Amino acid sequence: MKRTRMSAPVHPRGRRFVFLRLGPAIALLVLPTLVPAAALDEVFTAMDKTAPQFRGVTGDIQRDVYTAVVDDHSQDSGVIKVKRDKTHGTLMLIEFTSPALKYLAIDGDKASVYTPQTKTVQEVDIKKGLVDQFLLLGFGASSEDLKEHYDVQLLGTETVDGHPTWHLQLIPKSPDILKNLKKAELWIGQAHGLPVREKLYTSARGDYQLVTYSHMRLNPPLSDGDLKLKLPKGVTVEHPRL
Secondary structure, eight states: OOOOOOOOOOOHHHHHHHHHHHHHHHHHHHSOOOOOHHHHHHHHHHHHHHGGGOOEEEEEEEEEEEEGGGTEEEEEEEEEEEEEETTTEEEEEEEEEESSOEEEEEETTEEEEEETTTTEEEEEEOOTTHIIIIITTTSSOOHHHHHHHEEEEEEEEEEETTEEEEEEEEEEOOHHHHHHOSEEEEEEETTTSSEEEEEEEOSTTSOEEEEEEEEEEESOOOOGGGGSOOOOTTOEEEOOOO
């Protein structure tokens, strides 16, 4: 009769020995890799190269707005235009074409949202500087701009839609910014020093906006009129309180 060979029981000390031997290896897989400061300097160098020549940009935009309390994703896409100069400050116009036509315009310290279907435009006064520090985070910003307003950490490098990027985490220093932005993640394109993607965490509950940019053109010819809302007659103007 053939005997079945039984495995000897593993002593608890043996299990502990194996865990101790494998523990460092597991830690290397689980814990984030520390990125040296020299790598962050490389990102700042690329941004500082782009910042002085930045006058504007155009491109495609895709946005995913997540609301945690109802576990809902609201997605839209369209075209973005940005212009910045010392005389007129920052101008921005986003034309969302899907799933419905809607416009978001920034002119200095005023933000406007125009919905053609309802023939209404909502106008809100925003604090000076909030546009560049929040809505247009990373567009034409220098390393000094980021370090002045955020605690910056380099999380690593990633490829986004075929583009090599640096992945940054930013924590706002200003209490005013923290009211609307708990933290941000930026994916800066290594080829041009502009954002390819950004994730803006807008509440402590986990709400966020994930924005992806593509087909970006640096410094295209743009007039101020190209970034102004063109409202038809009969539009109702609203001034909601934030």
